[in-house]
Amino acid sequence: MNRLKTLFRSGSIVILAATVVGGLAGYLANAIVGANITAVEYSSFGVFWSALYFIIAVISGVQQEVTRATRPKQDHSSGGALARRFAVIGAVATGAIVFVSGFWWAPIVFPSSDVWAVVAPIALGCSAYFVVAVLSGTLYGLTLWPAIGAMIVVDGVLRLAAIGTVLIGGWGETALYWAVVLPFPLTPSILWWVFRSRVVGRSMLDVGAAELTWNSLRTTTAAVAIGVLVSGFPVVLALVRPSAPAEELGTVIFGINLVRAPLVTIVLSLQSYLVIRFRSEPGRSGRTAAMLIGIIIGAALVFAGVAVLVAEWLLPILWADYALSGGFIAALAGSGGMLGLLCVSGPLALAKSRHGAYSLGWVAAAAVAVIALMSPLPLVTAIVVALSAGPAIGVAIHLIGARYSH
Template identity: 40%
Template sequence: MSASDLTGARPPARDRGLTYVLGATVVAGAIGYVIQAVVPAFTGTDEYIAFSVFWSVVYLIVSALSGIQNELTRAAHPTADRKGSGWRSLWGFAGVAAAVAVPTVVATSPLWAPAVFAADVAMLVAAVAVATLGYTMVAVLSGALYGVRNWPAVATMTVSDSALRLIAVTAALALGGGMVALGWAVAVPFLLAFVGVLALSARSIRATLHLDTGIGALGRNSLTTVAAAAATGLMISGLPFLLGLTSPRTNGALLASLILVITLTRAPLVIPLLALQSYLVVTFRDDAHAVRRRVLRLGGALLALTGVLSVLALFVGPWIIVLLYGDRYELPAAAYALIVASAGLTGLLCITGPAVLASGRHGVYLAGWAVASAVLVGGLLLPWEDPARVLTAILAAPAAGVLTHAAGSAVRRRRTGGGPSAGDAERPVE
């Protein structure tokens, strides 16, 4: 990848977008997977639970803030005459978003930090605050890059952030650092990646970016997408955090096993689709009449793959965990298959969500994720023994979200006579 790609001297062709995004997603996903798989091998059960909960808190916030990226992706368009008008509005909005996000995290930390950070609360909250600031900037810049279709810069942001985190976490483990060192190793790469990619792509964005709405409308729409993304985060990244909060009577070994198996078996299906949210929004937005067909095709392929992987997980999942970690982490074989099945349903929700958001149906988009997260939390509060309680919750939640999106789409089709109405692709609010 050359510097000219990043600066916009050679704008990438439209059909190269998926190649860049998928390639970067695979690399970044593999790096994140390695981090999640290696840390439990070098830590004890209690320390692994602490790390996974910290990671979960950070990425729950990241997931929520990705709603900013989704809305900016929808609102940002490239100009044909290279006379961009959106640069000032973009960074004005970024300042407002950071001024809301960081103080919110710090101000609410007394409500959740003491419960999930047993020690070093102040230092770990500070690391979370830095991660919040860094990812707010990453979300704003990435949304603009997706909107103007600067795919090489999008890919560079995705890969550099993950690569820097791998280096930092590896160093912290090698030097024997505790949770504070690991926490800062997770947090700082967001800012570093943002600064690097902005330096390379600022000129191109300034010249080509047009926003179809102002800062006020961006803020209002982002409230919806952030709320939906927060619900997404509870379903995916925030699950270890929720397990820690709702499992006070679960013994440490079983809780660690659930977190580890959910993390490792769900990631290959869910994380790539989660990373493709902005790309799917763009492609669905720009070809509104093909959305239903594409959703059915992608969803069918995903469910077929999920079925195959669930069967494989039933037979080889326990063997792989024992091979990697010995007998420290153990679950019934059927649990592996059901966890993979829940990943497929969650991945399907990551397809139906962009489909409704791309046509400006922010309310339906939010409702699907909100219903799913509510069912998840409700399921985790059931007075059942584990792992039945957790498995029921993670299977029922995404199924409820998909049904909500499908019902909202069906109502819209009846109102418009079976297809998207004119202007669906451009309408900013429902």
């Protein structure tokens, strides 16, 4: 019982449970969409989801730095002004950059879609997520675990409900896009009034505006690579393999989203928690990281084995339009484990203020993955190599950087 209370106070149970619920909601959202549209149609939805979450993954770098820099204040004087200004300016700038640049990149990424229908929801979602990132980083820094858990759960459940409503109503592709992004502004708007009194005036940053911006740029650089390897991978795939048939592309994108989601979503969402955990227990951070690495490897092996057994009979029943082999699905599950290791080694390096090693590890992993995709290997083989070899290189760089930190 005492051990359980300790785990609850440390936030591990709260964050893990919330992440499982939020990840399951996202997993079900993709599965439901896939069951209601064809593989060719999913190629458009999958790339939209990928493009949106690629930019969000980039912005998540801001959350990592705000998490690292936030400390509780000992008094209750006014505080947090820098974080608020940073959130507002960043949200406006992000929305403007995405919206204006979208009229250049959207026709390339979505050649058969209306530019406005794609760019407008992505710009709104990314602008709102910048506020979510700063607020979440502040909550992590203050170790307000129930508030963080609520943010994760409400966001995922709202998205699942919105997507389900659109599909039931038969409102079409554009409405589906808006259903995906609206939880980003709605979640903080709803929950802010619940935990506002525990945040306002109770936090401070250990850096000034210039250093916060510089450190955020470095963690954001790493987050670009995170986006390439995780949510943005289907976009990269569509760009570097433009000759791939739409049906094949939609099928492999669906497989990537469906199979990697359970493990990757959980571990990726735990990064901010891991930064706090490693930072608060520097003497035990190495042992904790080793334990987590062992758990992830074991989970990936089990999941890969289950995937082989399930794929052969479940896919034809629920998703008959998607021709995926058991071997490919098992390989995707295994590669998800490799990415999970990267999501542990990265926070370990960042918690030790090794921003350079943190960024380099992610960038190197993404570069190796892109090179593999551009190789003459068959599409399925190139995907497996990209999602396995890239993270392996990144993990090595992170661990070396953390080992030689001062």
